[in-house]
Amino acid sequence: MQRRDFLLTSAALAAAGCAKGDPPLPPGEMLATSHALGHRMRDGGLPAATEKRKAKVVIVGAGLSGLCAAWRLRRAGFSDFEILELESAPGGNARWGESAVTRYPWGSHYIPLPTRESRALRLLLAELGVLLGDPEAETPRYEERALCQAPQERLYRNGTWDEHLVPIAGRSRGEVEEWERFQRRMREFQQLRGKDGRRAFVIPVEHSSRDPAILALDRITMGAWLQAEGFHSEAVRWVVNYACRDDYGCEYRVASAWAGIHYFACRVGSARDADHDAVLTWPEGNGFLVRELMKRYAFDVKPAAIVHRMEETAKGVTLTAFLARENRSVAIEAEHVIWAAPFGFAARAFANAPPPIAEALRSYDYAPWITANVALSELPYIHHGAPLSWDNVLYDSPSLGYVVATHQGLQARPGPTVLTWYLPLATDTPAAGRKRLLETPREAWAEMALAELAKPHPEIRQIAQRVDVFANGHAMVIPRPGRIWGGAAQVIAARKGRVHFAHADASGVSLVEEAADRGVAAAESTLASFSVRTSSMRWNS
Structure with a gap:
């Protein structure tokens, strides 16, 4: 009997109640955003500053919006800035992990083909060698390894895998x-x-x-x-x-x-030699952008630093930042601040914000999220229907399914892999979802992920080597009615001053194109304040 056949038989016996029991839960870690620091900021009690220093520009947040702001400043020859980051490493929603087998995403994992309006992102992709030729072209050419390889997506429904994500097979004529x-x-x-x-x-x-x-x-x-x-x-x-x-x-x-x-x-983006619905992706997802930016520019990011007070005057901005690794706070007198962290943190930190700005910042709410990376000793078996794809969606599930980290190199590396399983806590209120994140141990989330994956892959428990779980209590802004075009968004958009808001929250949707554009916009606004003359990298509509 072949190993795979043995595993499938064992899985079937276990499902029928004939096996002695499932293998023990694989080992792993429970990772999370720095909620403890965030809660200390919320509840007060962070120490007063014991040191004062000056800075030209401070970027708060080293997610994609903050790093794109830093990239834009550096491209203009401006390097007198520093970056403060709450987490232990840069990346934000584009953070990633790595094992001996592959890199894998913890958050956002693809980019739809950018349209010409996403000019800042196109220019960044061109610099990173992903977009080839003219970044202004209507239909540009992309590096082949970045274009998602076929098969791209499939849907598990009624015990079989169907190509594409539309659950229309077997429906009535009226539904079709x-x-x-x-x-x-x-x-x-x-x-x-x-x-x-x-x-x-x-x-x-x-x-x-x-x-x-x-x-x-x-x-x-x-x-x-x-x-x-x-x-x-x-x-x-x-x-x-x-x-x-x-x-x-x-x-x-x-x-x-x-x-x-x-x-x-x-x-509605397009590309040469690619379907209109193609996407750009890498084993680590959009962490590729973060990794390449850090490798090329070696930005000096101060980790585990939370800005818990910000005061703006006509002459500058004073930030009070708690440096967790040093257990102390410092006061930074900056000429300008690029705020590239979620607006919910700005609502707590911006001590003397004008009332309309303060009210607008407080109105932002965020969706909690769970991601599990499941390391497998071999690829899961294809039981029925369409072959293993990059994006594998489970129809009757609270999760979104999983992506395959090694998909871009499957033909060359058919062995061990990592499945990245995504679960938005969309049926909870945001507050209830965050409470679940805090109270639920890794083991419970890991068991849930394996149970979900066992529906299409009954052998999953036998080939799972490790299950790491990541909890993100503020994964993305929720675009409730009025969030994108309502009064709060317009108040922030119209604001002028020494605090430049760069986060994708300003757009009301948490997408990589928005993060890049908002980061570049804030950087260009800052450059103009210093009378640095440079042509814009943004789309001129």
Whole structure:
């Protein structure tokens, strides 16, 4: 008997109750964002500063928005800045891990083909050798290894794997027709232009139409829009709910209709020698961007540093930062600050924020998230249907399924692999979800991940070598109605001063294109304050 056949037989016996018991839970770690430091900031009690020093520019946050701000400053020849980061390493939602087998993502793991409006991101990809040739081209060429290799995606439903992610197989004629009508409606939105001549749905969102009739979609939920449009079938609602959980960490009944439609209507990028729905991905996901930026520029990032007080004056900004590794606080008198951390932290730190800004910052809420990286001794077996893909979605599941870290090199490396399993806590309120994250041990999350993966892969327990779990209590901003185009967003967008807001929160959606654009925008605003003359790297609409 071959090893794989033995494993499959053992798994089947275990499922039938004939085995003596499952193998013990594999070892692993429970990782998390630095919630303890965040809670100390929330509850007060961090020490007063024992040292004062000066700085030209301080970047708060070393996620993609902060690193893109640093990249833009350095590209302009400006290097008099420092970066403070709450976590132990840079990356934010693009953090990643690494084993002897492969790198693997802990957060965002792909980039849809960027449109010309995502100019800052295209220029960054060109510098990193991912985009080849002219970054301004309508249809650029990308480095082949970065384009997701086929097969790209599949869906596990009714005991078999289907190609693509639409659960339409076996549906009634009426349900199929409704799905086709939904697709036509989304294509209409892709082509729609407002009365101002702009495309209705663009990424970055700042370049979208300001037509009031279109922006009105941000005042209702996606669920209400589906109801009004007569989309009642379970298939359509499942796809829309999957999209909202995937990009926003919330259900379609929570996300605004503008955000829900944006998911389908903004992705119109193209590339030479690639399908229109291709994506860019790497074993470590978008951690590739972080890794390459740090390797090329060696930015000086101060880890485990939380800014717990910020005061702005006409002449500068005073930051009080607690340095956890030194157990002390320092006061930094900066001429300008680029705030590239979530706005919820700014709401607590910005001590003398004008009331409209303070109220706007307090309005941001975030979706909690669990990720598990499951190291396997070999690839999972394909029991039924479509072959193992990069993105493998489980239909009847609270999770989003898993991606395969070694997918880009599967043909060359068919042995051990790592599956990255994603679970947005979308059915909980954000506060309840964060409470679950704090109270639930690694073992419970690991068991849940293995149980989910065992549905399509009954042998998973026998080939699992390790299960590491990551808890992120503030994974992404939730685009509730009004979040993107409401008053709070407009107050922050209109603000002028020495604190430049750079985080993707400013866009109301937590996407890599938004992080890059907002980081570059804040850096260019800072450069202008120092009278540094440079042409913009952003799209000029």
